[in-house]
Amino acid sequence: MGVYIAKRLLMSIPVLLGVIILVFLMVRMVPGDPAVVMAGEQATAEQVDAIRAELHLDKPLPVQFGLFMHDLAKGDLGRSPRTHAPVSEEIGARLGNSVVLMFTSLLLATVIGVATGVISAVKPYSLFDSLAMLVSLIGVSMPVFWLGLMFILLFSVQLGLLPAAGTGTWLHLVLPTVCLATVPLAMISRMTRSCVLEVMGQDYIRTARAKGLPERVVIAVHALKNAFIPIITVVGLQMGNLLGGAVLTENVFAWPGLGRLMVDSILARDYPVVQGTVLFIAVCFVFINILIDVLYVYLDARVRFD
Amino acid sequence: MTDRLLTVNDLKTYFRTSEGVFPAVDGVSFHLDKGETVGLVGESGCGKSVTALSLLGLVPDPPGRIVGGEILFQGQDLVALPADERRKIRGNKISMIFQEPMTSLNPVYTVGMQLMEPLRFHRGLAKPEARARAIEALKQVGIPAPERRIDDYPHQLSGGMRQRVMIAMALTCQPQLLVADEPTTALDVTIQAQILELLKSIKTTLGTAILLITHDLGVVAETAQRVIVMYAGKIVEEAPVRDIFKSPFHPYTQGLLASIPRIDATVDRLSTIEGVVPNPLHYPAGCRFQPRCPRAAAQCVAQEPPLVAAGPGRRVACWLADKGVAGDE
Numbered sequence: 299m300g301v302y303i304a305k306r307l308l309m310s311i312p313v314l315l316g317v318i319i320l321v322f323l324m325v326r327m328v329p330g331d332p333a334v335v336m337a338g339e340q341a342t343a344e345q346v347d348a349i350r351a352e353l354h355l356d357k358p359l360p361v362q363f364g365l366f367m368h369d370l371a372k373g374d375l376g377r378s379p380r381t382h383a384p385v386s387e388e389i390g391a392r393l394g395n396s397v398v399l400m401f402t403s404l405l406l407a408t409v410i411g412v413a414t415g416v417i418s419a420v421k422p423y424s425l426f427d428s429l430a431m432l433v434s435l436i437g438v439s440m441p442v443f444w445l446g447l448m449f450i451l452l453f454s455v456q457l458g459l460l461p462a463a464g465t466g467t468w469l470h471l472v473l474p475t476v477c478l479a480t481v482p483l484a485m486i487s488r489m490t491r492s493c494v495l496e497v498m499g500q501d502y503i504r505t506a507r508a509k510g511l512p513e514r515v516v517i518a519v520h521a522l523k524n525a526f527i528p529i530i531t532v533v534g535l536q537m538g539n540l541l542g543g544a545v546l547t548e549n550v551f552a553w554p555g556l557g558r559l560m561v562d563s564i565l566a567r568d569y570p571v572v573q574g575t576v577l578f579i580a581v582c583f584v585f586i587n588i589l590i591d592v593l594y595v596y597l598d599a600r601v602r603f604d
Numbered sequence: 605m606t607d608r609l610l611t612v613n614d615l616k617t618y619f620r621t622s623e624g625v626f627p628a629v630d631g632v633s634f635h636l637d638k639g640e641t642v643g644l645v646g647e648s649g650c651g652k653s654v655t656a657l658s659l660l661g662l663v664p665d666p667p668g669r670i671v672g673g674e675i676l677f678q679g680q681d682l683v684a685l686p687a688d689e690r691r692k693i694r695g696n697k698i699s700m701i702f703q704e705p706m707t708s709l710n711p712v713y714t715v716g717m718q719l720m721e722p723l724r725f726h727r728g729l730a731k732p733e734a735r736a737r738a739i740e741a742l743k744q745v746g747i748p749a750p751e752r753r754i755d756d757y758p759h760q761l762s763g764g765m766r767q768r769v770m771i772a773m774a775l776t777c778q779p780q781l782l783v784a785d786e787p788t789t790a791l792d793v794t795i796q797a798q799i800l801e802l803l804k805s806i807k808t809t810l811g812t813a814i815l816l817i818t819h820d821l822g823v824v825a826e827t828a829q830r831v832i833v834m835y836a837g838k839i840v841e842e843a844p845v846r847d848i849f850k851s852p853f854h855p856y857t858q859g860l861l862a863s864i865p866r867i868d869a870t871v872d873r874l875s876t877i878e879g880v881v882p883n884p885l886h887y888p889a890g891c892r893f894q895p896r897c898p899r900a901a902a903q904c905v906a907q908e909p910p911l912v913a914a915g916p917g918r919r920v921a922c923w924l925a926d927k928g929v930a931g932d933e
């Protein structure tokens with residue numbers, strides 16, 4: 299297992315290096331002089347030059363990249379020329395909000411998704427199953443930002459039930475959570491259904507029934523524990539979806555998280571922050587994936603060798 | 605009459621598929637006495653397993669359903685019983701073991717947990733007591749070191765051991781009837797013999813009646829007192845084991861017997877039954893065996909032969925058998 303993890307970590311190095319190069323180049327290929335944009339409309343030529351010097355934009359690209367990597371190696375992501383705060387501080391300030399949003403969404407998606415999936419599988423082709431699968435099919439293919447806007451239109455503008463944007467109370471969390479949870483929920487529900495259906499067709503389920511166990515015991519004790527392993531994998535795989543969806547959701551609902559910080563920084567040509575957030579998210583993504591793989595191998599091994 | 609344990613009358617179990625409704629079990633009647641072992645034989649797909657599942661109330665619905673007939677067990681019609689009452693009989697008074705010992709146990713629970721379940725649900729036993737009884741049951745089916753084996757997971761046991769565990773599980777509540785659906789088919793020959801020995805000893809020590817499903821007449825000869833032959837969803841012949849080997853009435857039974865190797869006869873080639881099992885969606889007119897029957901006559905195509913008495917403890921569904929064309933030679 300240790301060797302496996304080490305191998306996965308080594309393999310992630312080229313991925314992260316690729317991300318770094320890509321982000322570094324992309325930020326610099328966006329049209330418009332970042333120093334001018336950042337300095338603002340009333341800025342003097344000296345101010346613009348000062349920002350340009352601060353960001354090393356007056357140096358050639360390879361030198362810029364060398365300086366960037368040099369700082370990165372020391373764990374320094376640089377400072378935001380906008381707020382003058384270190385990028386790591388900017389990320390730290392928003393990270394909590396993103397984690398909260400992703401956690402509530404994943405919780406919602408897992409609880410409701412697994413529940414509907416199990417109910418669907420227990421009574422396949424029933425009215426509930428057909429409806430749930432139709433709704434989840436729509437859910438899987440729903441563009442997150444459009445869904446968010448529709449939520450705001452309906453629940454905030456028309457009905458005035460929930461705040462459309464910002465943070466503060468738990469009510470603020472409702473719409474972004476539901477919006478971000480929709481796609482993973484639909485996926486988890488569909489996958490749970492097929493996992494449970496497959497398990498329900500196994501011989502040992504027939505044995506459990508032949509023993510005269512009540513159907514709820516057959517499902518809860520004999521079927522679910524076996525369906526649990528593939529379901530965990532599916533839930534884990536939704537983490538990637540969640541990271542991407544969070545960027546969109548945070549922007550639609552003005553949720554002050556990492557995704558919002560990233561988009562704001564792109565618009566302001568705040569290079570260091572863009573680089574920092576993208577890199578941070580990429581690292582998270584890679585590590586979550588390694589974690590899921592390790593978890594899966596571990597769970598699978600338990601069944602086969604325990 | 606007092607010995608009668610199970611009477612099945614005109615049982616019909618149909619399956620609804622996308623191509624249409626077909627009768628997997630089509631008007632089957634038989635009986636089982638207390639403590640008796642009856643073999644149920646026939647080619648693949650003739651409805652043996654569906655008959656067994658019908659007895660247990662385990663026919664997968666959809667697509668299957670018992671559409672007619674009655675199953676009288678200790679005088680009670682199981683078909684008419686509400687699902688919950690039927691469930692209380694399953695694994696308790698009627699148990700079943702299956703062909704696939706490798707996959708019939710739940711891989712994520714210990715043997716002990718799975719053995720204790722019937723005791724806990726049907727008898728309401730507490731864990732320590734159920735565990736003691738489970739160890740006892742493992743000992744009974746000849747598993748060495750049952751105190752240790754009880755905490756094993758299924759994959760730690762061989763196929764033969766697993767089938768023993770399945771049998772132990774089926775016996776924990778001391779059922780009156782054990783339905784064994786090809787319990788030895790998936791095992792290799794020496795293990796097969798051991799499992800058959802075990803089933804025989806169960807019959808003598810516990811007095812459990814056994815409905816032994818198999819397509820192997822050799823197995824029947826060794827274990828059963830009576831044999832029922834099924835073809836295409838119907839019973840075509842029923843007889844005491846001795847009689848069926850000596851003088852089979854039905855041409856299908858004769859064909860089955862001719863296709864097993866015998867030590868006492870030197871034959872150059874084993875004969876087989878010509879043709880294939882008919883598609884249950886399109887059964888042939890008249891007798892269902894008629895297209896494959898070497899002796900089929902006009903009447904066989906025109907009319908379906910009823911299952912009628914043919915001597916002591918014997919029944920046969922064949923026009924020709926009645927006229928004495930088939931039978932003793």
Ligand SMILES: Nc1ncnc2c1ncn2[C@@H]1O[C@H](COP(=O)(O)OP(=O)(O)OP(=O)(O)O)[C@@H](O)[C@H]1O
Nearest residue numbers: 619628647648649650651652653654655664667884
């Ligand atoms: N779940 C099911 N759905 C649809 N058809 C089924 C189902 N189970 C059994 N059948 C059909 O019912 C018929 C009888 O099957 P059954 O399993 O009873 O045969 P069998 O005599 O036990 O054969 P085998 O020796 O292969 O076990 C077959 O035509 C089979 O295809």
Ligand SMILES: [Mg+2]
Nearest residue numbers: 652653654785
């Ligand atoms: Mg079968």
